[in-house]
Amino acid sequence: MHELGVVFHMVDLLEDVGREQGLTRVSEVVVDLGEVSGVVTELFEDAWEWASNRHDLLRGARLRVNCIEAVTVCNSCGKTYPTVAHGRICPHCASPDTExxxxNELNIREIEAC
Ligand SMILES: [Zn+2]
Incomplete structure (x- = not known):
C-alpha cells in the first residue's frame, strides 16, 4: 500500500520537527494533497490513523487533508485548464504540449502542538 509508505515518511519528518522544536504532543497536522498525487485520501487517512497511534508524539493527532485541484498549462496557447477533466491534451487548442x-504535491502545511 503506497499510502502507508507516504505516512511512514511523514511520521519520520514530524518526529524530526518535534525533536527540533521540543514538542511532546501534536494535536493536528494539515497536509496539502494534490488531486493527481496518486495518493487516495481515504487510504491515506486510514494509514495515518494506524501509524500515528504507534508514536507518542502523534497519538490522537487529527489529520486534515487540504485538497489541491490539479491545473495544467498549455505551452502552445498559454491557457490553463483542470487536469482531471482533460488530461494531457489542451481543450483550448488540442495541443499535447502541456505541463x-x-x-502533484503532498506537503505538510501546518503542525499544531498541544
Ligand atoms: Zn492550448
Missing part, C-alpha cells in the same frame, strides 16, 4: 502546474 502540470500543480496538483
Amino acid at each position: 502540470l502546474l500543480r496538483g
Whole structure:
C-alpha cells in the first residue's frame, strides 16, 4: 500500500520537527494533497490513523487533508485548464504540449502542538 509508505515518511519528518522544536504532543497536522498525487485520501487517512497511534508524539493527532485541484498549462496557447477533466491534451487548442502546474504535491502545511 503506497499510502502507508507516504505516512511512514511523514511520521519520520514530524518526529524530526518535534525533536527540533521540543514538542511532546501534536494535536493536528494539515497536509496539502494534490488531486493527481496518486495518493487516495481515504487510504491515506486510514494509514495515518494506524501509524500515528504507534508514536507518542502523534497519538490522537487529527489529520486534515487540504485538497489541491490539479491545473495544467498549455505551452502552445498559454491557457490553463483542470487536469482531471482533460488530461494531457489542451481543450483550448488540442495541443499535447502541456505541463502540470500543480496538483502533484503532498506537503505538510501546518503542525499544531498541544
Ligand atoms: Zn492550448
